[in-house]
Amino acid sequence: MNRKKKINQxxxxxxxxxxxxxxxxxxxxxxxxxxxxxxxxxATEPCENNTPDQPLESLE
Incomplete structure (x- = not known):
């Protein structure tokens, strides 16, 4: 009985x-x-980079 029980367990x-x-x-x-x-x-860095302070013409 014990052997069967152990195997089933x-x-x-x-x-x-x-x-x-x-x-x-x-x-x-x-x-x-x-x-x-x-x-x-x-997650916060791209939000800050999307709003440039300078106009595009002054970058050239």
């Missing part, structure tokens, strides 16, 4: 792990503070 555990790998999690990917800071600075 092992097979159930393997099956459970296999199913867990198939299903994706709904949790979003972790983004570190440093990455968030760089993404934030990159």
């Amino acid at each position: 092992i097979l159930k555990a393997k099956h459970k792990k296999k199913n867990a790998k198939l299903h994706k999690t709904n949790k979003p990917r972790y983004v570190s503070k440093a990455e968030r800071a760089t993404l934030d600075t990159q």
